[in-house]
Amino acid sequence: MGIENTGKAWETPKTEPFIRIENVTKKFSDFIAVNNVSLDIYKGELFALLGGSGCGKTTLLRMLSGFESPTEGRVWIDGQDMTSVPPYERPVNMMFQSYALFPHMTVEQNVGYGLKHEKLTKAQRQDRVKQMLDLVQLSQFAGRKPHQLSGGQRQRVALARALAKQPKVLLLDEPLGALDKKLREHTQFEIMNIQEKTGITFVVVTHDQEEAMTLSTRIAVMDRGIIRQTGTPTEIYEFPKTKFVADFIGSINQFAGTVKSVTKDKAVVACADWAGEITVDRDASVAVGQNVSVAVRPEKISISKKAPAKTLNAIEGKVIDLGYFGKDSLYRVKLPSSALVRVNRVNDQRGRETERVAQWEDKVWLAFEPSAAILLKD
Amino acid sequence: MRQRSTFLFSVLCFGFAFFYIPIISMIVYSFNKSRLATVWGGFSVEWYFKLFKNAQIINAATLSLEIAVISATFATILGTMAGMALARFSRFRGRTFFSGLVSAPLIMPEVITGVSLLLLFVFMERYFGWPAKRGFTTVTIAHTTFALSYVAVIIQSRLLSMDVSLEEAAMDLGSKPWQVLFDVTLPIIAPAMIAGWLLAFTISLDDVVITNFTTGPGATTLPILIWGKVKLGVTPDINALATIIVLVVSIGVGLAGYLMYRSEKKRERDIQMALAANK
Ligand SMILES: Nc1ncnc2c1ncn2[C@@H]1O[C@H](COP(=O)(O)OP(=O)(O)OP(=O)(O)O)[C@@H](O)[C@H]1O
Ligand SMILES: [Mg+2]
DSSP states (O other): HEEEHHTGGGGSTOOOSSSSEEEEEEEEEEEEEEEEEEEOOOOOOOOEEOOOTTHHHHHHHHHHHTTSSSEEEEETTTTTOOOTTTTSSSSSSOOOOOOOTTTOOOOHHHHHHHHHHOOOOOOHHHHHHHHHHTTOGGGGTTTOOOGGSOOOHHHHHHHHHHHHOSSSEEESTTTTTTSSSEEEEEEHHHHHHHHHHHHOOOEEEEHHHHHHHHOEEEEEEETEEEEEEEOHHHHHHHSSSSSSHHHSSSOOEEEEEEEEEESSEEEEEEETTEEEEEEOOOOOOOOTTTEEEEEOOGGGGGSSSOOSOOOEEEEEEEEEEEEEOOOOOEEEEEEEEEOEEEEEEEEOOOOOOOGSSOOOOOOEEEEEEEGGOOOOOO | OOHHHHHHHHHHHHHHHHHHHHHHHHHHHHTBBBSTSSOOOOOOOOOHHHHHHHHHHHHHHHHHHHHHHHHHHHHHHHHHHHHHHHHSTTTTTTTHHHHHHHHHHHHSSSSHHHHHHHHHHHHHHHHOOOSOSSSSSHHHHHHHHHHHHHHHHHHHHHHHHHHHHHHHHHHHHTTTTHIIIIIHHHHHHHHHHHHHHHHHHHHHHHHHHHHHHHHHHTOHHHHHHHHHHHHTTOHHHHHHHHHHHHHHHHHHHHHHHHHHHHHHHHHHHHHHHHHHOOO
């Protein structure tokens, strides 16, 4: 994926960010849509803005494209202050959520539209249009009008049109929102390929966490106008910093409790839901007596009918629900405290229903490693 | 249920009859050989020939057409600008007020519009010396102001149903606002503008009341001429003239309606195709 070939610019301290969003706030009269956001995006990244509906993703993107101006703060692109530059003078192009193809122009004219402002000869212009149509595999549709295309084809015309000007930054607002699941997956890889081929910095807005995880080098998780966490997909998934991020990305079991004791690298947390103590890896800032929450991903909990050899972080419960998804199964296990735990298990052995790890109403043992759990403080 | 639908159907027929029989009989009697308007004397087209030889009528018709073309053109330009301001400049101060002002002439009694325009022209003549006399210029101005409202309303509703991101996309691709206007906005609303022009044209062509207030000696439009002649009794040549006007006006309105219908259909089809494609 893209992570390797950008060389993790965000971890190299000397690298200048390509896009710098500096303490940007956007108010619509009294309503704060984007709240004091600061963000650095590096050259060649495929950066995702992820968040629920109405959290301000589009507003932030529109401030990069110039359609909204920040109430406070500055926006820099490639070392230039863009805050008061109008959209038609920014080295940035946008792919609109509705695609916004010009209905009175053919595919070719749509893709070539932005080029008439460039200093190109006619032949160069035609060349570029052809090149773009080849890139999105639409050459045979050059003469069609947008209403004669399918949704997926329109999406690709919109992409080609936005790429034709070879912008420094390409903004994509929910680029796959209108496509069905199969086409979505296919197009995700296509977008990643195109990004690698062109080397253009992509900023993608999405509310689909899987899409953000597959597509991007880094993700910023937004919530009510605030950026909660920025990081690589792995960081966001395995090391969420807040309950919100842990909950928003994937599914997770959370047990509230109090820190009872700490050693050099572990903490012991008393959890009422777990009916006992959980031992977890800790970072520096945990103190005895603190209220915390222990979070464990469903696939990091083991499930078996036999009691595990180690009794650390093990507990017995009863299967009350079982979901079979083919490649994996989801077990919902009720603990003695009547708390529910979700456990995922890959079906790595071929077998009939009766050969499953556990059935409804079975007594099972759950267990997880101290390193599998995340200690969350808020 | 059956009873009720029969009743409704007869009411409908009666309504249509009430409306169209006079027009149809007028058209039929325009081909009447007899000089008497109410007695059928055989088929003839001589009244049409007489009509085209009558200099007074030809002059009035020419004047009417000139006024209609010029005022429709100005009304379309100004009305389009007003419609755009109303639909696009979202929250300027007093927008609702301005919006109301633009559509007010649509429901204002024509007599009021006529009187107020007359007063304005008298005032302007006294203090600015222009327009010097009432006549061609004043009637054209009056028709423009009146028809402008119709155009503005048509354009406004077309723009409100148009996706703003089309204009944003053009701007994003490097077009300055005026280029966006010519490359994207105007081509897309062109059918609505043509419909507006045709509507303004027909409104101007058959207006009597406002014209009566704002015209002066020597500037007699066709409807005013007919109005004057009818006072002396309906003659078959008036029937012939009216038939031609009916024809011109119905072509204009029909074309305007067709254009609006077609762009509406096209949009529906586009939306449907988009939905179907995403299935
Ligand atoms: N022009 C505007 N005037 C007033 N409020 C606005 C305007 N644009 C956006 N908002 C508000 O700002 C908030 C953020 O909107 P935004 O469009 O950025 O959300 P989003 O994260 O893109 O959501 P979605 O996933 O639904 O597209 C919303 O509550 C919205 O109502
Ligand atoms: Mg949005």
